[in-house]
Amino acid sequence: MTKADIVEDIAQRTGLTKKEVAETVDLFLEKIGDLLVNGQHLEIRGFGTFKVKERKERMARNPRTGEAVPVPSRKVPVFKVSKMLKDKVAAAG
Amino acid sequence: MTKAELVEIISQETGVSKKDTGLIVNLIMENIGQALVSGDKVELRGFGSFKVKTRRARLARNPRTGAAVNVPAKRVPYFKSSNELKGRLNNKD
Numbered sequence: 001m002t003k004a005d006i007v008e009d010i011a012q013r014t015g016l017t018k019k020e021v022a023e024t025v026d027l028f029l030e031k032i033g034d035l036l037v038n039g040q041h042l043e044i045r046g047f048g049t050f051k052v053k054e055r056k057e058r059m060a061r062n063p064r065t066g067e068a069v070p071v072p073s074r075k076v077p078v079f080k081v082s083k084m085l086k087d088k089v090a091a092a093g
Numbered sequence: 094m095t096k097a098e099l100v101e102i103i104s105q106e107t108g109v110s111k112k113d114t115g116l117i118v119n120l121i122m123e124n125i126g127q128a129l130v131s132g133d134k135v136e137l138r139g140f141g142s143f144k145v146k147t148r149r150a151r152l153a154r155n156p157r158t159g160a161a162v163n164v165p166a167k168r169v170p171y172f173k174s175s176n177e178l179k180g181r182l183n184n185k186d
Binding site for chain 1: 130
């Protein structure tokens with residue numbers, strides 16, 4: 001499933017134009033990105049939580065040369081699936 | 094940030110009413126949830142993808158009694174963020 005499929009489904013079910021729906025969907029994704037960049041998190045009940053985790057600096061090895069190289073600390077976006085959605089998916093399987 | 098706050102921000106930028114924006118946002122979650130329940134994946138370009146992984150059945154141990162317990166196979170939803178989103182979090186701009 002892609003964004004286009006979602007937009008199509010929502011437009012059909014709400015009677016809103018595809019343009020309105022597409023703009024809203026795009027902005028929704030963009031804003032989640034923005035708030036993560038600002039160090040905020042977003043909790044959506046029954047769906048999950050988007051947040052940022054910090055990965056510490058660590059030493060790794062270049063597998064070809066065996067040389068130790070430092071991997072700098074970095075931020076990664078994570079999505080923690082709500083228990084409700086996890087249970088639903090597990091129950092369907 | 095909460096969903097309500099996000100809906101407010103989006104509505105202001107698009108001119109789509111708060112009510113309709115809220116409806117669209119809820120339907121986005123519903124679409125993603127349904128896809129995952131059906132075992133489908135959802136790819137949102139520039140943002141990330143939602144997928145379902147299957148965990149194999151395994152034997153675990155009850156740490157208190159040491160008894161072997163059968164853990165059945167199960168399906169677990171997860172989110173993989175796009176390289177774009179990861180990049181945004183670590184950009185110096």
